[in-house]
Amino acid sequence: MLAPSLWEDLFVEQGLVVDQIDVLTAPDEDNPVACSLFQVRRRARVTSRPRTSRPPEPNGALGVGAILYGPKGLLLGLHRRGTRELPGGKFDLGESMKGAVVRELAEETGCTAREEDVVLLGTLVDEVGGVVRLTVAAVVTSWDGEPTDQEGEGVGDWRWYPLDRLPDGLFTPSAQCLTAWRPSLPIDHTPAEFTPFAASQGLTTIELQ
Numbered sequence: 001m002l003a004p005s006l007w008e009d010l011f012v013e014q015g016l017v018v019d020q021i022d023v024l025t026a027p028d029e030d031n032p033v034a035c036s037l038f039q040v041r042r043r044a045r046v047t048s049r050p051r052t053s054r055p056p057e058p059n060g061a062l063g064v065g066a067i068l069y070g071p072k073g074l075l076l077g078l079h080r081r082g083t084r085e086l087p088g089g090k091f092d093l094g095e096s097m098k099g100a101v102v103r104e105l106a107e108e109t110g111c112t113a114r115e116e117d118v119v120l121l122g123t124l125v126d127e128v129g130g131v132v133r134l135t136v137a138a139v140v141t142s143w144d145g146e147p148t149d150q151e152g153e154g155v156g157d158w159r160w161y162p163l164d165r166l167p168d169g170l171f172t173p174s175a176q177c178l179t180a181w182r183p184s185l186p187i188d189h190t191p192a193e194f195t196p197f198a199a200s201q202g203l204t205t206i207e208l209q
Contacts, residue, residue: 004036016040060132064088064100065177066118067139068111073160075147076167076174077108080154085171086178087147087155088135101138108155109147117142122196124176135192137177 002010008018020039026032065088068075076084089104091097098115105111121137149156161167163185170178175189180196 004038007036007038011038011040015043017043059130060134061090062134062136063090063173064097064104064136064138065174066101066105067137067177067181068105068143069139069163070160073162074166074178075109075158076161076170077147077155077159078157079171083169083171083174084167085155085174088174088177097136097138100136101140105140105143108150108153109145109158110150111143111145111147113140113143120197121177121180122194124173124180124192124194126172126176126190126192133173135173135177137180137194139181 004021004023008021011018018038018040022037022039024035024037026034065086067086076086079085087105087108088101089108091100092103095103096115097120098118101118102113102115105113117140119139119141121139124135124137126133147158149158163182166178166185166187170187170189172189175187176192176194179185179187179189180194
């Protein structure tokens with residue numbers, strides 16, 4: 001016969017909880033028979049509560065910055081506010097990080113890329129005016145087409161810049177993405193906490209294929 005402790009281990013392995021073990025002996029002192037009575041139950045499943053339907057107060061902004069670098073240089077556009085910046089923008093509901101990079105690139109420049117040609121470097125977190133800003137830095141290793149101004153977009157005048165002649169007035173999130181990609185770039189910007197993705201560690205000098 002198995003000892004009660006071994007029976008308990010077997011029950012636990014099957015997802016059961018042992019509440020009580022009673023040993024029942026025969027009333028006759030000459031009868032050595034004893035029975036073990038186990039009271040067990042199935043473990044209750046852990047429940048979850050759905051989110052409230054009321055939207056929370058805005059306290060964060062989530063976006064992507066796409067680095068395109070090749071023989072012509074680094075791609076930057078001019079925003080209507082006067083800053084030079086990488087292709088990128090906010091996420092749309094339900095899309096992946098790589099999907100957001102591909103969509104924003106097409107919307108702003110007309111260039112097309114595949115998600116498998118996007119390498120996510122990591123996340124950059126800072127705070128502006130009480131709002132947490134999280135930017136995903138990404139490198140696009142291959143794309144089709146030449147960047148052109150797109151109707152209705154706030155960024156245009158797309159140009160290729162050598163890394164040793166980058167323009168002044170970079171958009172802060174774009175500057176943060178660039179120094180996450182290449183820490184040696186002489187770019188001044190407000191600090192951000194950079195957390196690299198495991199798959200991208202050691203890949204901060206990715207260029208065009």
